[in-house]
Amino acid sequence: MSQQLYLIRHGIAVDRGLYEKDEDRPLTEKGQKKTTKVAKQIDEVGITFDIILTSPFVRATQTAAILQEAGLSKTLESFSPLAPGGDIQAWLDWWNNWQQETSPHQGSVALVGHEPDLGNWAELLVWGSIQEKLIIKKAGIIGLNCPDNYSPLGTSKLFLLTPPKWFLKE
């Protein structure tokens, strides 16, 4: 058995410079529409999440809210280690607790965050080291199968990496 972990990058946000703080930048209208399409299509694939954890940055929380509004998850929590530069160890601790609480381990967790962190985390989980070899577009999705009886670090498998261009049928 394994658990599925989805890493989802926030949608297109307004340019830097328009907001004093980077963390306040919201999604553009185009970003909202595209993210909504992605959310609807995740729903059509038949995927739901037990929980969505999101970076507290506005462009991420908006992305996560769109996923929740599409009916993909009842639970949505802000998780500060998903902010840019966050420490994967804090998430590994969360994951460890999550696994102890959920039994049997057949869940599905979504993380909404930023690049290059999401790609780095995915590489750490799958290959155990960061090489920056994954290209993740805005509103793009990574899917990992994580083992449920031991650490997912370096032991997970990659089953999905798709930019909206390939995922959405226009």
Add this chain to the structure above:
Amino acid sequence: MSQQLYLIRHGIAVDRGLYEKDEDRPLTEKGQKKTTKVAKQIDEVGITFDIILTSPFVRATQTAAILQEAGLSKTLESFSPLAPGGDIQAWLDWWNNWQQETSPHQGSVALVGHEPDLGNWAELLVWGSIQEKLIIKKAGIIGLNCPDNYSPLGTSKLFLLTPPKWFLKE
């Protein structure tokens, strides 16, 4: 600049045992239909290939023919190193020649073959070693950006890994 390399696994084939030789196993009807849908959707994404190289095994040549019939490539060639257990070095030699012949290097090449070879090749191209961490479903697609001025071995980047379930909008 970089070149795009797509690694496409053959569609669903008839069971082992029904044919004396594994290499003779054709796609099932379901496999043909699903592969045709995948081909149509690759076309809708706006992708074309300069050339498709395929394993000489029947289930792969049929898959490649479906891609070609969808208008994705004018050129289709059988390439024996894509058979199960084939040597990536033979393909690297081909790639080297291909790059010398095509200029500027802005092409797109598709390889149709088998698991675990395709996943192994992708890992060698991206991370330089085989760890069997990629899950590639039948008629699934991997997309790599390969550098055009030096060997793609360990220097390519992964931008796409999608099973039909996520790629096709049913």
